[in-house]
Amino acid sequence: MVSPFVAPVPERSPSLERQAIIDLSAIANNIRHLREIAAPAQFMAVVKADAYGHGMIPVARTAVAAGAQWLGAVHVSEGLALRAAGIEVPVLSWLHTLDTDFTAAVANELDLGCSGWELEYIVAAARELQRPARIHLKIDTGLGRNGCSRENWPALVTAAMEYQDQGLLRVVGVFSHLAVADEPQRPETDEQLDRFREAVNIAEEAGAQLEVRHIANTPATLSRPDSHFDMVRVGLGIYGLSPFADQSSAALGLTPAMTLETQIAQCKDVPAGQGVSYGLNFIASQATTLGLIPLGYADGVPRIATGGPVRVNGITYPVVGRIAMDQMVIDLGPEGRAGFENGSALGAPAVLFGNGADGGPLVEEWAGAAGTVNYEIVTRISPRVPRRYVGGAQ
Numbered sequence: 001m002v003s004p005f006v007a008p009v010p011e012r013s014p015s016l017e018r019q020a021i022i023d024l025s026a027i028a029n030n031i032r033h034l035r036e037i038a039a040p041a042q043f044m045a046v047v048k049a050d051a052y053g054h055g056m057i058p059v060a061r062t063a064v065a066a067g068a069q070w071l072g073a074v075h076v077s078e079g080l081a082l083r084a085a086g087i088e089v090p091v092l093s094w095l096h097t098l099d100t101d102f103t104a105a106v107a108n109e110l111d112l113g114c115s116g117w118e119l120e121y122i123v124a125a126a127r128e129l130q131r132p133a134r135i136h137l138k139i140d141t142g143l144g145r146n147g148c149s150r151e152n153w154p155a156l157v158t159a160a161m162e163y164q165d166q167g168l169l170r171v172v173g174v175f176s177h178l179a180v181a182d183e184p185q186r187p188e189t190d191e192q193l194d195r196f197r198e199a200v201n202i203a204e205e206a207g208a209q210l211e212v213r214h215i216a217n218t219p220a221t222l223s224r225p226d227s228h229f230d231m232v233r234v235g236l237g238i239y240g241l242s243p244f245a246d247q248s249s250a251a252l253g254l255t256p257a258m259t260l261e262t263q264i265a266q267c268k269d270v271p272a273g274q275g276v277s278y279g280l281n282f283i284a285s286q287a288t289t290l291g292l293i294p295l296g297y298a299d300g301v302p303r304i305a306t307g308g309p310v311r312v313n314g315i316t317y318p319v320v321g322r323i324a325m326d327q328m329v330i331d332l333g334p335e336g337r338a339g340f341e342n343g344s345a346l347g348a349p350a351v352l353f354g355n356g357a358d359g360g361p362l363v364e365e366w367a368g369a370a371g372t373v374n375y376e377i378v379t380r381i382s383p384r385v386p387r388r389y390v391g392g393a394q
């Protein structure tokens with residue numbers, strides 16, 4: 001009999017120990033599909049937060065190749081990273097602090113969102129560089145986060161137009177962000193669109209010649225054609241995920257682009273009564289075989305998501321016991337060794353989520369287990385998980 005303590009030596013790359021496989025052709029196809037829905041509006045691919053965890057530079061290049069005319073990067077530092085990678089399409093950054101490097105932003109031709117206080121800082125940068133900044137004035141139409149209040153809007157427009165007359169900037173856009181577009185039956189979106197049109201009118205009456213008026217995110221792009229205006233700003237959808245609780249990616253014609261995969265790190269028989277992981281919150285009710293999954297909250301899997309699905313050998317098993325920093329456990333069952341070569345699950349591929357094509361688990365199931373949304377699950381996959389790109393020019 002082969003000693004149970006000697007593992008076969010596989011010919012595997014260490015990078016396959018755990019990986020987020022990013023399907024760039026899925027992202028390209030999602031963008032083409034969404035562009036058709038948005039046309040004739042222009043398309044901004046939102047690549048903030050390392051492209052929702054998918055990798056900003058490869059996704060940005062894929063997006064441009066698939067016809068995205070604009071890129072959205074929330075921070076100036078993210079926009080500068082796009083420029084440093086040689087990406088030349090228009091980029092908008094819109095969330096600033098007193099420490100934002102507006103000079104670098106203007107020097108690198110980033111378009112800047114401006115909600116109010118930033119105006120003087122942007123103008124100072126333009127003066128210093130002796131070149132006009134391109135700004136998009138942001139109106140808060142109801143979300144209550146950044147954006148200029150309706151009360152202060154006329155004053156902001158007036159101040160910006162004075163600087164435009166002095167050659168220090170160009171007001172090229174007016175934009176806003178929606179609060180409840182993922183719940184299309186709610187009335188607040190209509191109200192926000194009304195306020196947006198009103199704000200655009202005020203800017204245009206003050207002489208602004210706007211290249212782009214934009215308010216639509218992914219859910220509005222899909223459900224509210226009247227929100228498209230000159231451009232849509234799409235994040236979640238390009239990654240193939242649905243913003244709606246009651247509609248799947250497939251129903252929307254989208255393909256999830258990230259597959260989170262690892263391999264079983266140990267396959268162990270335990271007696272009835274065996275407790276599993278910190279707190280011993282799971283106790284085996286019968287003799288069984290446990291599979292050890294070498295991913296944990298340090299890899300971005302939420303600690304709270306016990307019960308989340310792991311697909312091994314065509315079967316989906318729920319995580320049992322607490323998810324720890326580096327590892328978690330699935331219960332393969334008393335007959336759990338049967339389906340594996342040599343009677344051991346050691347080294348078997350284990351998929352936490354993917355594109356669902358093979359009936360495998362989806363990001364949304366992990367979101368459900370963690371009490372959160374699909375946005376958060378993909379975005380929080382940590383740098384400890386190498387990204388591997390397939391299906392496209394990078």
Ligand SMILES: *Cc1c(COP(=O)(O)O)cnc(C)c1O
Pocket residue numbers: 046048074176177216217218219233234235236237243
């Ligand atoms: C993140 C973000 C988007 C993209 O939202 P999705 O729902 O992912 O499409 C659009 N606009 C702004 C201002 C954002 O911050």
